[in-house]
Amino acid sequence: xxxxxxxxxxxxxxxxATGAIAAEKQTLQIVGSTTVGPxxxxxxxTFNNKYPNLDITIKKTGSGDGAAAxxxxxxxxxIMSRFMKDKEFKNAVxxxxxxxxxxxxxxxxxxxxxxxxxxxxxxxxxxxxxxxGKITNWKQVGGAxxxxxxxxxxxxxxxxxxxxxxxxKKKEMVKTVEYVNSNPQAHARVKTTKGxxxxxxxxxxxxxxxxxxxxxxxxxxxxxxxxxxxxxRPLFMFTNxxxxxxxxxxxxxxFYLSEMGQEIVEAKGFVPVTNY
Amino acid sequence: xxxxxxxxxxxxxxVVTAASVALMIVILIAVLGPMIWRGSxxxxxxxxxxxxxxxxxxxxxxxxxxxxxxISQSEVYRDFIYHKIDAFKKGINTDYYTxxxxxxYRQFSKELQYNGIKGDExxxxxxxxxxxxxxxxxxxxxxxxxxxxxxxxxINKFKGxxxxxxxxxxxxxxxxxxxxxxxxxxxxSKRQQYAQALEEVESLVKxxxxxxxNEPLPAMIMDRYGATRLDLxxxxxxxxIWKRQWVQQSSGKPMIEEKICRxxxxxxxxxxxxxxxxxxxxxxxxxxxxxxxxxxxxDDSTSGHYFGGVGPEILGTLILTxxxxxxxxxxxxxxxxxxxxxxxxxxxxxxxxMCINTLAGVPSIVFGLFGLAFFVLVFIxxxxxxxxxxxxxxxxxxxxxTLPVMIRASEEAIRSVPKTYKEASLGxxxxxxxxxxxxxxxxxxxxxxxxxxxxxxxxxxxxxxILFTGAxxxxxVPKSLFSQTRTLSYGSYDIAVGDKIGMLVPHNQYGMVVTLxxxxxxxxxxxxxxxxxxxxxxxxx
Numbered sequence: 001x002x003x004x005x006x007x008x009x010x011x012x013x014x015x016x017a018t019g020a021i022a023a024e025k026q027t028l029q030i031v032g033s034t035t036v037g038p039x040x041x042x043x044x045x046t047f048n049n050k051y052p053n054l055d056i057t058i059k060k061t062g063s064g065d066g067a068a069a070x071x072x073x074x075x076x077x078x079i080m081s082r083f084m085k086d087k088e089f090k091n092a093v094x095x096x097x098x099x100x101x102x103x104x105x106x107x108x109x110x111x112x113x114x115x116x117x118x119x120x121x122x123x124x125x126x127x128x129x130x131x132x133g134k135i136t137n138w139k140q141v142g143g144a145x146x147x148x149x150x151x152x153x154x155x156x157x158x159x160x161x162x163x164x165x166x167x168x169k170k171k172e173m174v175k176t177v178e179y180v181n182s183n184p185q186a187h188a189r190v191k192t193t194k195g196x197x198x199x200x201x202x203x204x205x206x207x208x209x210x211x212x213x214x215x216x217x218x219x220x221x222x223x224x225x226x227x228x229x230x231x232x233r234p235l236f237m238f239t240n241x242x243x244x245x246x247x248x249x250x251x252x253x254x255f256y257l258s259e260m261g262q263e264i265v266e267a268k269g270f271v272p273v274t275n276y
Numbered sequence: 277x278x279x280x281x282x283x284x285x286x287x288x289x290x291v292v293t294a295a296s297v298a299l300m301i302v303i304l305i306a307v308l309g310p311m312i313w314r315g316s317x318x319x320x321x322x323x324x325x326x327x328x329x330x331x332x333x334x335x336x337x338x339x340x341x342x343x344x345x346x347i348s349q350s351e352v353y354r355d356f357i358y359h360k361i362d363a364f365k366k367g368i369n370t371d372y373y374t375x376x377x378x379x380x381y382r383q384f385s386k387e388l389q390y391n392g393i394k395g396d397e398x399x400x401x402x403x404x405x406x407x408x409x410x411x412x413x414x415x416x417x418x419x420x421x422x423x424x425x426x427x428x429x430x431i432n433k434f435k436g437x438x439x440x441x442x443x444x445x446x447x448x449x450x451x452x453x454x455x456x457x458x459x460x461x462x463x464x465s466k467r468q469q470y471a472q473a474l475e476e477v478e479s480l481v482k483x484x485x486x487x488x489x490n491e492p493l494p495a496m497i498m499d500r501y502g503a504t505r506l507d508l509x510x511x512x513x514x515x516x517i518w519k520r521q522w523v524q525q526s527s528g529k530p531m532i533e534e535k536i537c538r539x540x541x542x543x544x545x546x547x548x549x550x551x552x553x554x555x556x557x558x559x560x561x562x563x564x565x566x567x568x569x570x571x572x573x574x575d576d577s578t579s580g581h582y583f584g585g586v587g588p589e590i591l592g593t594l595i596l597t598x599x600x601x602x603x604x605x606x607x608x609x610x611x612x613x614x615x616x617x618x619x620x621x622x623x624x625x626x627x628x629x630m631c632i633n634t635l636a637g638v639p640s641i642v643f644g645l646f647g648l649a650f651f652v653l654v655f656i657x658x659x660x661x662x663x664x665x666x667x668x669x670x671x672x673x674x675x676x677x678t679l680p681v682m683i684r685a686s687e688e689a690i691r692s693v694p695k696t697y698k699e700a701s702l703g704x705x706x707x708x709x710x711x712x713x714x715x716x717x718x719x720x721x722x723x724x725x726x727x728x729x730x731x732x733x734x735x736x737x738x739x740x741x742i743l744f745t746g747a748x749x750x751x752x753v754p755k756s757l758f759s760q761t762r763t764l765s766y767g768s769y770d771i772a773v774g775d776k777i778g779m780l781v782p783h784n785q786y787g788m789v790v791t792l793x794x795x796x797x798x799x800x801x802x803x804x805x806x807x808x809x810x811x812x813x814x815x816x817x
Contacts, residue, residue: 027759029664029760034773034774037749037774037775038579038580038774038775038776038777040750041579041580041749041750041774041775042495042496042579042580044579044750045496045497045578045579046495046496048752055751055752055755055759056750056751056752057748057750057751057752057759057760058748058749058750058751059665059743059747059748059749059760060749060770060773060774061743061744065744072653072663073663073664074652074663074664074665075664115522115531115533116522116530116531116532116533117530117531118524118527118529118530118531139528143528144528144529144530145528146530181773182772182773182774183773183776184772184773184776184778184779185773187779194530203776204776206776207520210522260495263494263495264495264496267494267495267496267499269776
C-alpha cells in the first residue's frame with residue numbers, strides 16, 4: 001500500500017518534470033493592475049481560442065507589482081492603471097529595460113452616491129472639500145440633512161492615485177475617510193449606505209449607485225473619450241522595448257486596435273481609444 | 277456537604293463544557309450553513325435553455341436534436357418579442373441606420389482600394405463620400421422633420437455623381453429613402469421620451485435571451501448566451517416588468533424608491549402588451565429544468581469565472597498541496613529526529629526551538645515575499661530554472677510556511693514513543709539509525725500524520741504565500757512544475773476584488789469557497805483514514 005503511494009508520488013513528480021522539457025508552448029506572462037485585469041482576461045480568452053499553442057497567465061497584484069515584475073523580468077507585459085513613476089523608470093533603464101507604454105483603453109473615475117441622494121451634481125471644489133472634511137453634511141451642497149460617509153480606495157491603488165492627483169490636487173484626505181480595497185467593495189459600501197460618497201471606475205456603474213455630474217459633466221463614453229470629463233485616465237500595457245513585430249506579445253499589445261479588441265474593451269465597461 | 281458541593285461543581289463543569297460545544301456547533305452551522313447552501317447552488321440549480329445551449333456549444337454535452345428542438349420551441353416566443361421591439365425601435369433609435377451608413381462607407385473605401393485607385397484620386401472620392409456620410413448621420417440625429425427631409429433631398433441631388441457612380445456608395449440613396457419612409461408617419465418628439473427607456477428594455481431583454489440568432493457573435497463567450505440559470509432569469513424578469521425609480525417627495529429629504537410597471541411607462545405604444553406577454557410565457561421562453569451540474573468540478577471557466585467550473589483550480593490546489601507535503605514531510609521528520617534523538621539539551625537547541633516557534637507565528641505574506649525574493653529570484657535560477665513564478669517555487673514556499681507546524685508535531689510524536697521500544701531495539705544490537713527507521717518512526721507515525729493534517733488544511737487555504745510565487749488569476753491547466761497555476765484560494769479572492777462580473781455570479785464565488793472547504797475535508801479524511809489504519813496495525817489488530 002505504502003509503496004504504491006510512494007510510486008504514485010514519484011510518477012507524478014516525474015510527469016510534471018518531464019512536462020517541463022517536453023513543453024514547447026509559447027508563454028505569455030502578464031502581471032499588474034486589478035483594473036486592467038478584466039481587459040487582459042477577456043483578451044486572453046480570445047487568444048486562447050485563436051492560438052491553442054499559446055499559454056497565457058495573468059496575475060492581478062496591482063500596478064506597482066506590475067512595474068516591479070517588468071523590472072525583474074518576471075513578466076512579458078505589465079498591465080497598469082497609471083503611468084510608470086520616475087523612480088520605476090530610472091530603475092528600469094539602469095537595468096537595461098526600456099518600458100514602452102501601450103494605451104489600451106480609457107477609464108473614468110466616477111464620483112458616486114446612494115441612489116436615494118437627491119444631489120445630482122457637484123463641483124470639483126465641493127468634492128475636494130468633502131474629502132478634506134470641510135463639508136460634512138449633504139445639506140451644505142443642497143441635499144438632505146444627512147451626514148456624509150466618505151469612502152475611498154486604499155492609497156496603493158491606481159484609482160486612488162488618479163483621484164488624488166486630478167481631483168484632490170494632492171491635498172490630504174480627512175482622517176474619517178473609510179478606505180476599501182477594491183472597486184466592488186467601494187460599490188457595495190455606497191450601495192448599502194445612505195449618506196455615502198465614493199468613487200469607482202466607470203465599468204462598475206449600475207442602477208444600484210448614482211453617478212454625479214462633476215463640474216457639470218456626466219461621466220460617459222463620449223465625455224471620457226473627448227477628455228471633457230475631468231477624471232479620465234488611460235490604461236496601459238507596458239512592455240520591455242517595443243515588442244518584436246509578429247510576436248505574441250506584439251499581437252496581444254496591439255489587439256486593442258482591432259475591431260474585436262475594441263468591442264471587448266467596450267463590453268468590459270471601459271472606453272475604447274478610437275471610434276471604431 | 278463537601279461531597280454535595282463537589283457534585284454540583286462537577287455538574288456545572290459538565291454543563292458549561294457541553295454548552296460551549298453546542299455553541300461551537302451552532303456557530304459552525306451559522307457560518308458554514310448559508311455558505312454551503314449558496315455554494316451548492318453552483319452545482320444544483322434550475323437551468324434554462326440557454327445553459328443547455330452553452331453546454332452543447334462549449335463542451336458538446338447533451339443531445340443535439342433535443343436541444344435544437346427546445347431552442348426552436350422557445351424561438352417562437354422570442355421572435356414575437358423581437359418583432360415587437362423592432363417595430364417600435366425603428367423611429368426611436370437610429371443607431372441601426374448610423375451603423376449601416378458607416379458600413380457602406382467602409383465597404384466603399386475598401387472597394388476603391390481594391391480597384392487600384394490611389395493617391396489624390398482616392399482621397400478626393402473618399403472625401404466626397406465622407407461628406408454624404410456626415411450629412412446622413414446628421415439627419416439620423418435630428419429631431420426636426422423638415423430639416424431631415426431637406427438633408428435627404430440634398431443628398432439625393434448627388435445621385436449619379438461620377439465620384440461614386442457604380443460603387444457601393446450608391447446604397448446611400450436607398451438607405452436615405454428607407455429612412456424617409458420610416459419617419460414619414462412618426463412623431464419625432466417621442467424619440468426623446470422613449471429612447472432611454474427603450475434602450476434599457478432592450479439591454480435587459482438581451483441579458484435574458486442572449487444575442488439574436490441573426491446578430492454577429494459577440495467577442496466574449498459570456499455575451500453569447502442569455503441568462504443560464506432560472507434564479508438569474510427571474511431577477512431579470514422582475515427588472516423587465518418593474519422599473520425601479522427614485523422619486524423626490526419633498527426638497528431636502530432623501531428620495532424614495534418607487535416601482536413602476538413598464539406597461540404603464542409604455543402605455544399607448546406598441547410595447548404596452550409586451551411585458552404581460554413575457555411574464556405569461558416566461559416558462560416557455562426559458563424552459564427551466566432541474567440540473568445537476570457535476571461537471572462544475574472538472575470544467576474550465578470563461579474569463580472572470582462567468583461560466584464554467586473550477587476544474588483547473590482544484591487541480592492546482594491539489595498539486596500545490598501534495599507537492600508541499602512531499603517537501604515538508606521528510607524535512608520536518610528529519611529535523612524533529614535531530615532535535616529529539618541527536619541534539620543534546622543545551623542553549624543552541626533552545627534557541628533553535630525558539631526560532632521554530634517564532635517561525636510558526638510569522639504572517640504568511642512574509643513567507644510570500646521571502647519565496648519571491650529567494651525561490652523565484654535566486655534559488656531556482658541558480659539551478660538553471662527560469663526566474664519566473666512557478667508551481668515549484670510556490671510549493672517550496674508553502675513547505676517552508678508549514679515546516680514549523682510539522683517539526684513541532686513530529687517532535688512531540690517521536691518524544692511520546694515509549695523509551696522501552698527503543699531500548700529493546702538497541703538491546704538487540706540494532707544501530708541508532710535502524711532503530712529510528714524501523715521502530716521509533718512507525719510508532720510515531722500517527723502523531724506525525726496529525727501534523728500533516730494540520731499543515732494540509734493550512735497549505736490548501738493559503739493565498740498570500742503563493743500570490744507572488746506561483747498563483748495566477750487566469751491561465752491554462754499547468755503543464756509542468758515551471759508553469760503557474762490557478763488555485764481555489766486565489767481564485768475566490770480574484771472574483772471578490774477583480775471584475776464587475778464577480779457581482780453578477782455570486783453562486784460561482786460561493787461555489788469556489790465551498791469547493792475549497794470540501795477539498796480540505798476530503799484531504800483530511802484521507803489522512804485520518806491512514807492514521808486510523810496505522811494506529812490499528814500498531815495496536816496489533
